[in-house]
Amino acid sequence: MKIALLGYGRMGKMIEGIALDRGHSIVAKIDNNDPFELNGAEVAIDFSTPDAAFGNLTKCFAQGVPVICGTTGWLDRFDEAVANCSKHDGGFIYASNFSLGVNLFFELNKKLAQMMQPQKDYKTSLTEIHHIHKLDAPSGTGITLAEGVLAHSDKENWSLDGKVAEDLPIYSIREGEVPGTHTVTYESKVDTIEITHEAHNREGFALGAVVAAEWIIGKTGIFTMKDVLGL
Numbered sequence: 423m424k425i426a427l428l429g430y431g432r433m434g435k436m437i438e439g440i441a442l443d444r445g446h447s448i449v450a451k452i453d454n455n456d457p458f459e460l461n462g463a464e465v466a467i468d469f470s471t472p473d474a475a476f477g478n479l480t481k482c483f484a485q486g487v488p489v490i491c492g493t494t495g496w497l498d499r500f501d502e503a504v505a506n507c508s509k510h511d512g513g514f515i516y517a518s519n520f521s522l523g524v525n526l527f528f529e530l531n532k533k534l535a536q537m538m539q540p541q542k543d544y545k546t547s548l549t550e551i552h553h554i555h556k557l558d559a560p561s562g563t564g565i566t567l568a569e570g571v572l573a574h575s576d577k578e579n580w581s582l583d584g585k586v587a588e589d590l591p592i593y594s595i596r597e598g599e600v601p602g603t604h605t606v607t608y609e610s611k612v613d614t615i616e617i618t619h620e621a622h623n624r625e626g627f628a629l630g631a632v633v634a635a636e637w638i639i640g641k642t643g644i645f646t647m648k649d650v651l652g653l
């Protein structure tokens with residue numbers, strides 16, 4: 423499979439290593455201000471920046487190249503990206519987190535939220551910890567987890583660091599080189615129930631993105647990691 427890497431930073435480089443190990447070739451590596459030349463790529467993998475992702479996706483769809491997108495912090499334009507993809511009968515997978523472990527954790531989170539819905543003595547919150555280079559807050563994964571909780575809650579919205587009292591708070595912490603830790607907490611006067619996913623490195627994210635790229639070849643439509651993993 424010929425892959426174009428849109429964004430050749432921490433994730434782009436890790437994806438390159440895993441893709442080569444799995445027998446694929448990298449035909450383009452595009453960073454900021456590089457010419458947008460896909461060089462016959464069969465699939466593009468975008469781990470760029472919140473400002474760059476939407477433009478990159480738009481160009482790929484126009485050129486008939488399916489996209490796996492892991493970039494977070496640009497979802498205000500998600501519906502437009504989906505419309506662009508459909509217009510060109512393209513293929514698209516966005517995931518706030520491509521790791522198998524986090525996708526299992528998403529399902530666990532929804533199940534726990536459903537169980538906790540009648541338990542009105544518990545206060546719910548989310549915490550995400552990431553490295554100091556991260557541009558967006560809260561994390562995309564934190565937002566997906568919050569959506570999973572809100573689907574089984576009387577609350578309607580999440581807000582960053584508890585800024586709106588009636589919302590579900592997502593606390594964002596930036597420290598050192600932490601790859602990504604997410605915790606959902608239910609706290610009452612008498613006890614605490616907590617579930618945590620802690621990434622030990624970026625390998626799981628990168629492997630998931632390559633597996634998604636292998637999966638989308640020959641398909642058109644908008645898919646999720648649930649489709650790829652059969653969850």
Ligand SMILES: NC(=O)C1=CN([C@@H]2O[C@H](COP(=O)(O)OP(=O)(O)OC[C@H]3O[C@@H](n4cnc5c(N)ncnc54)[C@H](OP(=O)(O)O)[C@@H]3O)[C@@H](O)[C@H]2O)C=CC1
Pocket residue numbers: 428429430431432433434452453454455469470471472474478491492493494495517518519520521627
């Ligand atoms: N969904 C998931 O599983 C995961 C998602 N992420 C997300 O992926 C994104 C990237 O993370 P990470 O690799 O750590 O970040 P980095 O900052 O290490 O890499 C981002 C890269 O994007 C490049 N870039 C900037 N503008 C453009 C552009 N217009 N087109 C293409 N590339 C561009 C930067 O190049 P330059 O240096 O020239 O500016 C840089 O090399 C983030 O949004 C992060 O949240 C991260 C891990 C897992």
Ligand SMILES: O=C(O)C1=N[C@H](C(=O)O)C[C@H](O)C1
Pocket residue numbers: 494518519552556560561562563564601602603627
């Ligand atoms: O920026 C990161 O590093 C990560 N970003 C993703 C997010 O925002 O959820 C996924 C992972 O946690 C690492």
